[in-house]
Amino acid sequence: xxxxxxxSPAVGSGLRALSIxxxxxxxxxxxxxxxxxxxxADQGFLQKIFYLHxxxxxxxxxxxxxxxxxxxxxxxxxxxxxDMRSYVAIHMSLIFxxxxxxxxxxxxxxxxxxxxxxxxxxxxxxxxxxxLYATYQPLRFAIEDPERQARYASVFAITAAAFVPMNFxxxxxxxxxxxxxxxxxxxNLPPRMxxxxxxxxxxxxxLYATLCSCELAxxxxxxxxRTLRRLADARAGAGADAGGQSRRTRSETPPMPAAGTLAAPxxxxxx
Amino acid sequence: xxxxxxxxxxxxxxxxxxxxxxxPGMSLFALTTFVVFHFALNRSSVDGDLAAGILWxxxxxxxxxxxxxxxxxxxxxxxxxxxxxxxxDRGALLLAKAxxxxxxxxxxxxxxxxxxxxxxLGPTLAGTLPSLVGVLALGDLGVAVIGTLVAALAVRxxxxxxxxxxxxxxxxxxxxxxxxxxxxxxxxxRGGDPAARWLATLGLxxxxxxxxxYALFDFLLED
Amino acid sequence: MPAVQxxxxxxxxGEREALGGVSLSLQAGQSLVVFGPNGAGKSxxxxxxxxxxxxxxxxxxxxxxxxxxxxxxxxxxxxxxAHEPLLYRDLTARENLRFHARLHGVALERxxxxxxxxxxxxxxxxxxxxxxxxxxxxxxxxxxxxHEPELLLLDEPRANLDPxxxxxxxxxxxxxxxxxxxxxxxxxxRGLAEADMVLGLRAGRPALLRAAGDVSVAEIAQLYR
Numbered sequence: 212x213x214x215x216x217x218x219s220p221a222v223g224s225g226l227r228a229l230s231i232x233x234x235x236x237x238x239x240x241x242x243x244x245x246x247x248x249x250x251x252a253d254q255g256f257l258q259k260i261f262y263l264h265x266x267x268x269x270x271x272x273x274x275x276x277x278x279x280x281x282x283x284x285x286x287x288x289x290x291x292x293x294d295m296r297s298y299v300a301i302h303m304s305l306i307f308x309x310x311x312x313x314x315x316x317x318x319x320x321x322x323x324x325x326x327x328x329x330x331x332x333x334x335x336x337x338x339x340x341x342x343l344y345a346t347y348q349p350l351r352f353a354i355e356d357p358e359r360q361a362r363y364a365s366v367f368a369i370t371a372a373a374f375v376p377m378n379f380x381x382x383x384x385x386x387x388x389x390x391x392x393x394x395x396x397x398x399n400l401p402p403r404m405x406x407x408x409x410x411x412x413x414x415x416x417x418l419y420a421t422l423c424s425c426e427l428a429x430x431x432x433x434x435x436x437r438t439l440r441r442l443a444d445a446r447a448g449a450g451a452d453a454g455g456q457s458r459r460t461r462s463e464t465p466p467m468p469a470a471g472t473l474a475a476p477x478x479x480x481x482x
Numbered sequence: 483x484x485x486x487x488x489x490x491x492x493x494x495x496x497x498x499x500x501x502x503x504x505x506p507g508m509s510l511f512a513l514t515t516f517v518v519f520h521f522a523l524n525r526s527s528v529d530g531d532l533a534a535g536i537l538w539x540x541x542x543x544x545x546x547x548x549x550x551x552x553x554x555x556x557x558x559x560x561x562x563x564x565x566x567x568x569x570x571d572r573g574a575l576l577l578a579k580a581x582x583x584x585x586x587x588x589x590x591x592x593x594x595x596x597x598x599x600x601x602x603l604g605p606t607l608a609g610t611l612p613s614l615v616g617v618l619a620l621g622d623l624g625v626a627v628i629g630t631l632v633a634a635l636a637v638r639x640x641x642x643x644x645x646x647x648x649x650x651x652x653x654x655x656x657x658x659x660x661x662x663x664x665x666x667x668x669x670x671x672r673g674g675d676p677a678a679r680w681l682a683t684l685g686l687x688x689x690x691x692x693x694x695x696y697a698l699f700d701f702l703l704e705d
Numbered sequence: 706m707p708a709v710q711x712x713x714x715x716x717x718x719g720e721r722e723a724l725g726g727v728s729l730s731l732q733a734g735q736s737l738v739v740f741g742p743n744g745a746g747k748s749x750x751x752x753x754x755x756x757x758x759x760x761x762x763x764x765x766x767x768x769x770x771x772x773x774x775x776x777x778x779x780x781x782x783x784x785x786x787a788h789e790p791l792l793y794r795d796l797t798a799r800e801n802l803r804f805h806a807r808l809h810g811v812a813l814e815r816x817x818x819x820x821x822x823x824x825x826x827x828x829x830x831x832x833x834x835x836x837x838x839x840x841x842x843x844x845x846x847x848x849x850x851x852h853e854p855e856l857l858l859l860d861e862p863r864a865n866l867d868p869x870x871x872x873x874x875x876x877x878x879x880x881x882x883x884x885x886x887x888x889x890x891x892x893x894x895r896g897l898a899e900a901d902m903v904l905g906l907r908a909g910r911p912a913l914l915r916a917a918g919d920v921s922v923a924e925i926a927q928l929y930r
Contacts, residue, residue, distance in 0.1 A: 286701055343652035346645065353639035357719040359705065363635060366698045367649075370631065373694050374653060381656035381683055385663060489807035493793070493800075500795040500832065560791035564848075566757055567791075568808035569781030705758050 226424050233417035240414035248407040257321040262407060264314040266415035267307050274304030279372025282365035294361035297368050299426045301347055308341045332386040336379045343371055486570040490578030497555060504551050505589045508544040512594035515540045516601045527604035534666035537598055538658050548586045549629040550646045552579055553637040576630060576699040584626040591618055610668040617676055620684040621661040628653045631695040634702045660684045706769050708733040708856055708885040713763035716749055723749045724909045736886040738896045741906035742929050747889040751858045755785040768855055781809060784854030786862050790845035794834040798825050798844045809852040819847040838865045846874045859888045893925040
């Protein structure tokens with residue numbers, strides 16, 4: 212079955228390249244946001260949060276959907292790594308969704324003087340999606356058996372991923388669309404704004420990919436460490452107590468992540 | 483398949499008839515909630531948007547009581563294993579449970595809607611009742627399907643009483659949006675017709691979740 | 706064709722191996738008795754054979770069909786008498802058995818016949834939660850053999866039965882039933898008497914596998930030390 216040890220050096224250098232690319236593109240994006248993109252005629256400087264808020268939202272949503280696709284892969288192959296990828300994608304998207312809600316709230320405060328705007332369908336949909344995905348980890352860690360945990364989490368991830376677009380449609384239908392804005396479509400943006408937006412989107416996406424890779428690498432390393440420790444234990448105890456140690460034979464399943472990884476670095480922003 | 487669903491549904495209803503754990507509890511909860519709304523809002527009668535909101539929130543929260551109990555007997559008394567040992571289609575269990583929940587919801591509404599009209603609703607339901615029944619039926623379908631999926635997801639976890647509602651409520655939001663918007667003109671003083679787009683939204687949501695539940699339910703059973 | 710054929714069967718629970726390296730072959734009509742302390746993997750073995758748990762490694766053939774690929778063809782041909790009765794406490798014995806008869810496509814007359822055989826025809830209208838554990842176990846026996854399974858999987862079948870009740874179910878699940886059986890037991894003497902073959906498990910690994918004639922009670926008692 213799957214063994215992670217041979218691939219580790221490649222993972223290391225790939226991760227380094229990804230991190231450097233993310234940092235570089237992020238720097239370029241920030242430069243463009245502040246020095247290249249024109250000031251918005253109506254909203255002035257505040258409109259620059261658009262270059263953070265919207266990419267965050269798009270990346271978080273794509274991450275949620277990707278988590279669902281990886282969950283489908285898990286249910287098809289039953290390989291634990293797909294479940295781990297699905298977990299990391301959803302976990303990171305949750306953090307990005309929090310950042311989306313916060314930046315959206317700041318923007319709402321600046322534009323309309325209120326921290327929350329129920330007539331902004333994207334923001335409202337985001338809140339609902341966030342509330343649903345916030346139950347992902349409680350569900351996961353309320354299941355003891357690791358295999359059932361992976362299976363149930365996958366069923367959740369697929370259901371929730373399908374829910375995302377349906378929820379957006381329903382909320383949008385319900386909202387009187389009072390504030391037509393640039394959201395989601397770059398076609399009506401001035402070219403300089405559109406270019407800045409695309410680079411910002413790329414930067415946020417790279418940041419997401421980097422953070423996900425970091426978390427995956429950390430989990431893989433922890434699993435390897437545990438396997439090695441178990442092997443060492445088994446070797447040390449082999450002579451002394453064969454019966455007692457045979458219980459702790461090596462297993463090939465990488466263990467699932469424990470809670471407490473939420474302290475990952477928050478996405479950096481341009482403000 | 484039909485024989486299996488019939489056997490499962492029959493067993494489900496027998497247990498409910500024997501223990502009366504779902505329907506009376508759900509109905510009583512709805513009645514009590516209306517009383518609570520009366521005092522919380524300090525209003526003797528409501529109509530329109532507010533009436534639709536109160537009705538849907540109450541029905542959904544009452545439904546969650548039923549959702550939480552839906553698979554408890556199976557999880558605790560080995561019903562899952564007993565079912566899995568039989569050479570039958572596993573989708574039959576989803577269908578039978580969803581039908582049972584649907585029936586519970588209809589029974590709940592037979593109590594709750596007249597009680598609502600009597601206790602809180604200002605305008606009369608005389609002319610709009612058939613449309614309201616239609617809207618409620620569309621909503622019930624979705625609640626039954628989502629409720630069954632969520633119940634199966636939550637029942638074999640350590641925190642099932644907590645996870646059931648937490649998982650179900652966000653998934654119910656589109657039903658609340660469409661259901662409440664569709665029934666609000668029916669509960670308004672002048673009576674109106676529900677906008678077709680809300681009925682279409684409800685129907686589409688029911689259909690999509692039916693497909694999702696059917697595709698995923700099997701994975702919740704195997705071990 | 707053997708009724709049960711295992712080759713390196715393993716099943717994990719998370720990182721812990723619940724069952725590993727189990728290889729054996731059981732001929733039709735024979736009885737395999739599985740001994741071992743609590744947590745040795747006996748129930749896991751039965752649940753794998755009953756298609757309730759998928760094997761994680763090794764090959765498993767039950768009644769000639771490979772698991773888990775053809776689990777659907779095995780279901781309905783095995784009868785499992787588990788630790789839990791797998792019955793609804795709010796339903797009566799008759800309702801429970803009729804429910805399972807409908808699931809298995811068995812004629813309802815067989816339910817009445819079985820209720821007589823386990824001497825519950827008088828109390829078959831009371832919910833199970835009002836019956837004693839021994840009576841519930843008798844209903845569970847009836848449930849396990851309702852569909853005339855070719856292979857019986859019995860998890861400590863006599864744990865809650867007094868001697869009289871134990872005799873009562875003998876024609877259904879004892880040697881007289883003339884079916885292939887896999888039985889778990891904690892009682893060396895009694896278990897050995899029923900066995901054609903003995904499997905001793907310790908921490909999920911086979912520690913003893915031999916024809917029953919070559920096994921002594923003392924050897925079995927050794928497993929629990």
